[in-house]
Amino acid sequence: MTPVLALQLMFLACTLPHVKAETKSDFLNARANLLSLEHGLKTGGDLALNDMERAVNKVLMALKVKELETALGSGSFPPSAHFFHAKPAIEQSKVFQFIRKMPKGAALHLHDDSLTDLSWLVKNATYQPDCFMCLNRQHGMLQFTFSGSWPAQDPNCNWRRVNNTRIETGNATKFDAELVANMSLIREDPKMAYPTQAAVWKAFEGVLTVANGLIFYSPVFKAYFYEALREFYEDNVQYIELRGLLPQIYELDGTTHDEEWVVAAYKEVTEQFVKDYPDFSGAKFIYSSIRAFNQSDIAKDVAKALKLRAKFPSFFAGYDLVGQEDPGHPLVYFLDTLLQPGQQKPPLDLPYFFHAGETDWEGMAVDNNIVDAILLNTTRIGHGFALAKHPVAMDLARKKGIPIEVCPISNQVLKLVDDLRDHPVSFLLAQGHPVVISADDPSVWGAKGLSYDFYQAFMAMGGVDADLAFLKKLALDSLRYSSMAEDERSKAMELFQQKWKLFLHDVLSNGI
Ligand SMILES: *[C@@H]1O[C@H](CO)[C@@H](O)[C@H](O)[C@H]1NC(C)=O
Ligand SMILES: *[C@@H]1O[C@H](CO)[C@@H](O)[C@H](O)[C@H]1NC(C)=O
Ligand SMILES: *[C@@H]1O[C@H](CO)[C@@H](O)[C@H](O)[C@H]1NC(C)=O
Ligand SMILES: *[C@@H]1O[C@H](CO)[C@@H](O)[C@H](O)[C@H]1NC(C)=O
Ligand SMILES: *[C@@H]1O[C@H](CO)[C@@H](O)[C@H](O)[C@H]1NC(C)=O
Ligand SMILES: *[C@@H]1O[C@H](CO)[C@@H](O)[C@H](O)[C@H]1NC(C)=O
Ligand SMILES: [Zn+2]
DSSP states (O other), X not given: OOHHHHHHHHHHHHHSSOSSOOSHHHHHHHHHHHHHHHHHHSTXXXXXXXXXXXXXXXXXXXXXXXXHHHHHHHSOOGGGSOHHHHHHHHHHOHHHHHHHHSOOOEEEEEETTSOSOHHHHHHHHTTSTTEEEEEOTTTSSEEEEEOSSOXXXXXXXXXXXXXHHHHHHSOHHHHXXXXXXXXXXXXXXXXXXXXXXXXXXXXXXXXXXXXXXXXXXXXXXXXXXXXXXXXXXXXTOOEEEEEEOOOOEEOTTSOXXXXXXXXXXXXXXXHHHHHHOXXXXXXXXXXXXXXXXXXXXXXHHHHHHHHHHHHSTTXXXXXXXXXXXXXXXXXXXXXXXXXXXXXXXXXXXXXXXXXXXXXXXXXXXXXXXXXXHHHTTOSSEEEOTTGGGOHHHHHHHHHHTOOEEEOHHHHHHTTSOSSGGGOTHHXXXXXXXXXXXXXXXXXXXXXXXXXHHHHHIIIIXXXXXXXXXXXXXXXXXXXXXXXXXXXXXXXXXXXXXXXXXXXXXXXXXXXX
């Protein structure tokens, strides 16, 4: 139990008129009191809305109640259905349209090669004349590369120019849709296509590999990241933090760039974007290694991370380990390396942002990653899906101000939970545990920006009484828990307040 919660419960015990309600009105008073205390504890329960916000809240809650009534009537509630099937209904939703318009602050849990709409990627990358493709005979997936001359012979891969192949098929629309499908997890029947978590992760890694052939070509790489920023900006997100593996980025003649070049490229694109869109607060980068790697690989990567942190102190935010958690190495396997920066005199500066507890298991090594992440002073926990099973770790995280980065659609598509009303984070939101909402890999499941995930959190995970205060709190917390320096944060907060006021005016004068 958190100290805040313990205090509130003590207060409740004192203020309940009689434990045995003698009259009906005593009972109803006690009941109202209890419910109001619970409402006060939930995320946003401590935010007082001003007059204008209360007016906008009325608009929002009328829409929400109407959609919940429709769901009860029809028996179909979008957050309970698989996102691939629910997406059209979500896009029709007025609540979703409200959320799209609403300033949402920051998206703090994203990955560099799954940020941007796949149709954009196909239109921009594969229409370039130097783009080649093949259907790889070994794994049955498409493979892309850019090359100034014909790519090297490969027995598994009969390279052809994409532009010619597109013409030969006779239907460019159909062809482009197939290219998108090769980089997406979307299937007609996801339960059949992906019977297990292992199956969906294998497919997930497969589609990312296909897309990487396009994204890692230097001009596409920069345009892709610029477009990602534009899509988040368009979705009324003002700042992002992205994780990335720092892959080798290649040129037409086959030369490749090292990690420092890649970080510099992200930084330059971000600066260009902020120049073009001054009401955007920017981006920061978190280097992430693959947790299936061995100890010596990770020791090398941590050394690289320390160098990059020193070279780009404000843009390079820190270090993480990624990949499917269940079969990967637990954090404790890398303990010697992960403790090392803090053991130096003076300690070396390398903030951590560990993915931890992205699992359905309890008590396995992977689920104990939550404990290790907190003890290693992680800045935030990626997912933290299993946190509610660890009361002491939960309390400690709260005391240390370590939020979890919750990505509802990711958790559903990657098969941790089916019906998002059953998402364990609803228990944490009910007691105001620090949470930020993010999108993880939106392109891979056909989402865009942050609004789809915000919608799911609002409709299914915060409870029926989650209102504008809940949404505003999530937005404010996303800026609060970002890695921005204090001066950057106060500027971003100011910008948020301006956007928020404009939004309230817009809703009251133009509706949704
Ligand atoms: C991407 O493609 C769109 C549509 O063809 C085009 O308007 C835009 O300029 C392209 N952007 C880049 C960076 O290539
Ligand atoms: C595809 O690009 C190549 C290389 O620029 C060019 O020679 C060829 O004519 C193009 N094909 C089509 C159908 O445009
Ligand atoms: C091309 O394919 C699309 C989608 O598969 C289909 O709707 C369209 O009718 C096709 N166009 C032609 C000219 O066959
Ligand atoms: C991948 O692309 C190939 C070639 O265009 C196509 O035959 C195949 O159906 C695509 N895969 C999916 C899952 O759509
Ligand atoms: C660790 O893995 C790398 C490949 O990623 C390999 O080259 C190296 O030999 C491995 N080291 C140990 C100690 O197993
Ligand atoms: C975590 O932070 C605490 C308080 O600053 C410090 O005492 C501890 O050594 C840190 N732990 C690690 C593993 O760096
Ligand atoms: Zn992730």
